[in-house]
Amino acid sequence: MTQITVTVNGTSQTHEVEPRQLLVYYLRDKLGLTGTHIGCDTSSCGACTVHMDGMAVKSCSILAVQADGCEITTIEGLAQGDQLHPVQEGFKECHGLQCGFCTPGMIMATVDMLQNNPDPTEEDIRHALEGNICRCTGYHNIVRSVQWAAEKMKTSAKVLDGASVSPSPVYASVNLNQQQQQQL
Amino acid sequence: MSNKYIGQSVKRLEDKRFITGKGRYTDDIKLPGMTYASFVRSPYAHARVNRIDTSAAKDMPGVVAIFTGDDIASAGIVGVPTGWQVNFRNGDTMKEPPHPLLVPTGSTVKHIGDPVAVIIADSREAAFDASEAVEVDWEELPAVVSAYKATQEGAPQVHPDAPGNLAFDWEIGNPIDEVNEAIEQSAHVTTLEFVNQRLVPNAIEPRAYIGHYDEVSDKYTLYTSTQNPHLIRLLMCAFVLGIPEHKVRVLGPDVGGGFGSKIYHYTEEALVTWASKQIRRPIKWTETRSEAFMLDAHGRDHITKAEMGFDAEGNIKALRIKTYANLGAYLSTFAPAVPTYLHGTLLQGLYTTPKIHLDLYGVFTHTVAVDAYRGAGRPEATYLLERMLDLAALEMGKNPVQLRKQNFIPSFDGVEQPGYQTQVALQYDSGNYHGVLDRAVEMLGYDEFRQMQQEANQNGKLLGVGFSTYIEACGIAPSAVVGALGARAGLYESAQVRVQPTGKVSVFTGAHSHGQGHVTTFAQVVADKLGIAMEDIDIIHGDSDAVAFGMGTYGSRSLAVGGSAIVKSIDKVLEKGAKIAAHKLECSVDDLEYAEGKWTVKGTDKSISFGDVALTAYVPHVYPQGLEPGLDFSSFYDPANFTYPFGCHIAIVEVDKETGRVKLKRFIAVDDVGNVINPMIVDGQIHGGLAQGIGQALLEEAIYDENGQLTNGSYMDYAMPRADDLPSFELDRQVTPCPHNPLGVKGAGEAGCIGSTPAVVNAVIDALWSGGHKVKDIRMPLTSERVWRAMQEQNTQILHS
Numbered sequence: 001m002t003q004i005t006v007t008v009n010g011t012s013q014t015h016e017v018e019p020r021q022l023l024v025y026y027l028r029d030k031l032g033l034t035g036t037h038i039g040c041d042t043s044s045c046g047a048c049t050v051h052m053d054g055m056a057v058k059s060c061s062i063l064a065v066q067a068d069g070c071e072i073t074t075i076e077g078l079a080q081g082d083q084l085h086p087v088q089e090g091f092k093e094c095h096g097l098q099c100g101f102c103t104p105g106m107i108m109a110t111v112d113m114l115q116n117n118p119d120p121t122e123e124d125i126r127h128a129l130e131g132n133i134c135r136c137t138g139y140h141n142i143v144r145s146v147q148w149a150a151e152k153m154k155t156s157a158k159v160l161d162g163a164s165v166s167p168s169p170v171y172a173s174v175n176l177n178q179q180q181q182q183q184l
Numbered sequence: 185m186s187n188k189y190i191g192q193s194v195k196r197l198e199d200k201r202f203i204t205g206k207g208r209y210t211d212d213i214k215l216p217g218m219t220y221a222s223f224v225r226s227p228y229a230h231a232r233v234n235r236i237d238t239s240a241a242k243d244m245p246g247v248v249a250i251f252t253g254d255d256i257a258s259a260g261i262v263g264v265p266t267g268w269q270v271n272f273r274n275g276d277t278m279k280e281p282p283h284p285l286l287v288p289t290g291s292t293v294k295h296i297g298d299p300v301a302v303i304i305a306d307s308r309e310a311a312f313d314a315s316e317a318v319e320v321d322w323e324e325l326p327a328v329v330s331a332y333k334a335t336q337e338g339a340p341q342v343h344p345d346a347p348g349n350l351a352f353d354w355e356i357g358n359p360i361d362e363v364n365e366a367i368e369q370s371a372h373v374t375t376l377e378f379v380n381q382r383l384v385p386n387a388i389e390p391r392a393y394i395g396h397y398d399e400v401s402d403k404y405t406l407y408t409s410t411q412n413p414h415l416i417r418l419l420m421c422a423f424v425l426g427i428p429e430h431k432v433r434v435l436g437p438d439v440g441g442g443f444g445s446k447i448y449h450y451t452e453e454a455l456v457t458w459a460s461k462q463i464r465r466p467i468k469w470t471e472t473r474s475e476a477f478m479l480d481a482h483g484r485d486h487i488t489k490a491e492m493g494f495d496a497e498g499n500i501k502a503l504r505i506k507t508y509a510n511l512g513a514y515l516s517t518f519a520p521a522v523p524t525y526l527h528g529t530l531l532q533g534l535y536t537t538p539k540i541h542l543d544l545y546g547v548f549t550h551t552v553a554v555d556a557y558r559g560a561g562r563p564e565a566t567y568l569l570e571r572m573l574d575l576a577a578l579e580m581g582k583n584p585v586q587l588r589k590q591n592f593i594p595s596f597d598g599v600e601q602p603g604y605q606t607q608v609a610l611q612y613d614s615g616n617y618h619g620v621l622d623r624a625v626e627m628l629g630y631d632e633f634r635q636m637q638q639e640a641n642q643n644g645k646l647l648g649v650g651f652s653t654y655i656e657a658c659g660i661a662p663s664a665v666v667g668a669l670g671a672r673a674g675l676y677e678s679a680q681v682r683v684q685p686t687g688k689v690s691v692f693t694g695a696h697s698h699g700q701g702h703v704t705t706f707a708q709v710v711a712d713k714l715g716i717a718m719e720d721i722d723i724i725h726g727d728s729d730a731v732a733f734g735m736g737t738y739g740s741r742s743l744a745v746g747g748s749a750i751v752k753s754i755d756k757v758l759e760k761g762a763k764i765a766a767h768k769l770e771c772s773v774d775d776l777e778y779a780e781g782k783w784t785v786k787g788t789d790k791s792i793s794f795g796d797v798a799l800t801a802y803v804p805h806v807y808p809q810g811l812e813p814g815l816d817f818s819s820f821y822d823p824a825n826f827t828y829p830f831g832c833h834i835a836i837v838e839v840d841k842e843t844g845r846v847k848l849k850r851f852i853a854v855d856d857v858g859n860v861i862n863p864m865i866v867d868g869q870i871h872g873g874l875a876q877g878i879g880q881a882l883l884e885e886a887i888y889d890e891n892g893q894l895t896n897g898s899y900m901d902y903a904m905p906r907a908d909d910l911p912s913f914e915l916d917r918q919v920t921p922c923p924h925n926p927l928g929v930k931g932a933g934e935a936g937c938i939g940s941t942p943a944v945v946n947a948v949i950d951a952l953w954s955g956g957h958k959v960k961d962i963r964m965p966l967t968s969e970r971v972w973r974a975m976q977e978q979n980t981q982i983l984h985s
Contacts, residue, residue, distance in 0.1 A: 018309070020309075028212075032214075033205070034205070034208075034209075034211075034212035035204070035205020035206065035207070036205070037209070037388075037389070037440070038211070038390075039388045039389070039390070039473065039899075040473040040898070040899040041472050041473045041474065041898070042473065042898050042899050042900045044898070044899035044900050045388060045899055047388055074205065075203075075204065075205035076204065076205040076206075078204075078205075079204055084203070084204070088203040088204065091199070091203050092195060092196070092199040092200070092203055093195065095195075095196065095864050095865065095867075095868045097199060097202055097203065098441075098699035098700070098701070098868060098872065099387070099388070099389070099438075099439065099440045099441040099698050099699030100198075100199075100201075100202030100203075100207045100438065100440065100699070101207070101209065101387075101388045101389040101440025101441060102388050102440075103202050103203060104202075104203075104205050107203060122912065123908075125907070126907040126908040126910075127907075127908050129906075129907040129908075130906040130907050130908045131906075132907075133388060133899065133904060133906060134388070134907075135386055135387060135388050135441050135443065135872070135875075135876070135904065136441055136699050136868075136872045137868060137871055137872055137875075138871035138872045138873075138874050138875030138876075138905070138910060138913065138936075139871075139875065139905075139906075139907040139910055140871040140910075140912055140913050141867075141868055141871060142907065143907070143912060171193040171195075171863075171864040
């Protein structure tokens with residue numbers, strides 16, 4: 001067993017782990033952070049994507065001991081309290097998820113992409129997300145979700161500058177109130 | 185009734201937990217004292233199990249128990265059953281050999297991954313380690329993987345009591361003599377021999393189960409990644425383990441995609457349930473992705489010869505088909521129904537073909553079971569018809585759009601005009617096939633495309649367009665009909681609408697959502713029918729203790745059948761509510777009208793709200809004499825007919841002359857799924873279906889080698905569409921309501937997958953013909969190599985290889 005200290009979603013954690021334990025099992029089994037999923041065993045599907053020191057990594061292809069001394073952000077650590085990250089909002093607004101299993105990885109990969117390319121074309125988005133497999137959506141609405149989030153993040157920056165713009169809705173429709181969302 | 189939510193793209197209520205990592209899938213659940221299972225599986229497709237030595241494994245650290253097939257056999261457990269019976273055409277019952285939970289010593293394993301022992305240990309790692317310490321003496325035997333080869337003289341036998349590896353032979357349609365004659369008299373016959381290749385459904389969540397026996401209550405709980413918890417409970421209790429159903433609770437928590445593969449009752453479900461009683465601790469098993477490839481039921485896998493006869497004007501006169509359908513080694517839950525009742529009955533398509541005959545062989549092979557995968561039989565039927573139509577158009581020098589239109593069944597609404605009786609048993613409910621084709625062609629711009637194609641050709645590029653029009657039978661299904669066809673269960677759905685004393689509503693449905701958004705769509709229906717707010721409604725599913733009964737979610741049935749059951753219960757709530765309202769308002773029920781969540785005395789401003797009536801029902805101080813308190817109704821809805829969604833898909837591709845690489849440039853889909861409750865969710869269902877259908881055309885195939893090894897059993901080797909393989913889709917919709925269910929809905933889950941595949945293949949063939957390569961067919965998936973070879977060799981018609 002090896003001792004590691006990892007900061008996960010802002011909290012420092014120290015544990016004894018087997019050297020063979022993968023980071024994804026450490027997060028899921030030891031820390032109970034089950035939002036990070038395991039889809040493939042071959043680092044092909046991206047369902048296990050988390051951020052390690054700010055960069056998207058597939059946590060099924062990293063040993064827990066390799067994360068010693070690192071900062072990890074999982075899907076559970078992305079929102080600021082009740083305030084969803086714009087990428088999380090985008091996936092909800094544009095129906096970018098169905099069964100939800102690939103979604104945490106897809107969101108974490110998207111956040112990383114938008115950090116590097118805040119104004120991506122559709123081609124950029126499709127290329128950047130080709131390491132994450134979704135079997136439900138055909139990616140159509142994932143692309144819309146990412147575009148929505150990119151727009152929102154730019155808008156938020158403009159709001160800070162004193163302007164006020166909001167992304168145009170893809171599905172103009174009823175949006176349920178806060179109370180109802182809280183219920184679910 | 186109000187019109188606030190139905191037809192609106194209401195954002196999904198279930199999303200928040202998924203986007204914040206709070207989804208609760210079976211593998212996320214950890215019970216106190218939980219153990220972990222790992223299986224010892226066959227590395228051979230066909231082998232005799234001479235001896236199993238577990239002695240070394242038993243002493244490994246953390247091992248709690250090991251069971252072999254002999255233990256299961258001595259407990260009297262025979263195996264898992266199939267849910268559908270198809271007879272040989274001479275009337276004999278199909279062959280249904282047992283499918284054991286673990287293969288016992290002296291018997292034979294029948295596909296790679298077939299299990300012979302299970303290790304149960306304190307941790308996943310300990311279980312894995314110990315499973316590698318089990319020694320098995322295998323005697324490898326010859327295997328057969330092709331459905332056609334399996335029927336030939338001298339082929340290895342999968343089951344001793346199924347000679348020629350036939351589970352059944354079967355036919356449907358007009359008498360064969362009449363069809364033969366019509367083919368002989370045809371001015372033109374288009375002939376195609378092709379393979380509809382084997383696919384892996386590949387839900388991204390691997391299957392996971394937790395079995396938990398509780399001594400105190402003498403009850404079992406099974407958590408399972410299933411599409412139909414009640415069906416699993418029924419099959420497992422009554423047909424596998426022989427334990428009383430009221431002592432078993434089956435929960436289907438969040439499920440990460442199904443696409444058919446999670447309908448079936450798998451051996452591991454029964455095994456963890458049974459073994460948890462033996463060890464008196466909960467047992468979790470989560471499959472690895474390699475196991476998912478080896479074990480989850482595959483889809484398609486037909487080898488077909490089809491002949492379509494036309495008269496001189498291009499009218500279809502006859503269709504004659506011979507198909508070998510691979511069923512795998514064991515009959516999975518729905519397997520016998522897929523190539524027969526979900527495929528043979530759809531061979532009318534959208535056309536008035538007067539003579540049709542299908543000659544079908546259901547065949548055992550040394551491969552994992554083949555069962556319903558998104559579309560299930562209907563994609564195979566559609567692929568056959570639509571490839572034939574485009575090929576016939578090329579051969580006869582006709583416009584593929586016109587050729588379809590001249591053969592289409594005329595429009596009918598199923599109300600004023602009767603349903604359309606096909607030559608292959610079904611009666612279509614309502615349809616306007618010209619409408620979807622015309623709209624899709626308008627979106628394409630047919631003449632402009634042909635112009636562009638010619639110009640591209642002059643510039644050294646190959647552009648092609650492919651058409652596909654489809655019909656499917658969904659909303660399965662009328663119990664009496666499917667019973668006559670061999671289903672061993674009814675295919676109705678149940679729903680309970682429980683109005684709480686405060687007027688809030690809990691709805692219990694037997695449908696199961698694994699991505700389809702039922703919690704949102706069903707709440708939209710309930711909110712409008714009752715005229716209350718969506719936030720006052722909770723949709724509960726996936727728990728056999730909470731929900732009375734259910735047949736689950738598959739075959740695009742949830743809204744058409746499950747939604748209709750909910751409407752039935754709402755009608756009962758409103759009928760009883762009206763009696764209470766009339767009593768409170770001192771009027772007759774006939775004087776009342778219900779709208780916007782209240783009963784009003786017609787022509788007056790006297791009214792009582794839904795909430796007040798609900799409270800009165802539970803606090804019945806001032807109450808109609810003889811009326812029971814409470815406001816809570818259950819219903820079972822058994823549909824009158826299947827529903828028949830239809831549509832038109834058009835693909836435009838560019839083929840690289842040098843490499844054969846196919847680039848999908850545009851994809852147009854105009855679908856008619858009847859009335860639409862949530863357009864956003866329906867679009868999402870279509871998008872996902874399109875991706876899977878396009879995946880079959882261009883990328884996907886499960887490849888067994890001749891020894892029965894699955895050569896591409898991982899996500900590194902099996903190509904599924906990724907984001908950069910697909911364009912954004914161009915969608916439109918036509919609405920022809922279903923005439924026989926209260927919502928007028930038809931179902932949207934499979935449509936995209938059914939129509940899209942032939943459109944893509946047709947487009948590639950069209951591109952090649954435009955460049956002078958008169959290729960009849962290319963075997964799917966259309967890889968660069970296959971397309972390149974087709975261009976070199978002119979014709980890669982794949983025979984029964």
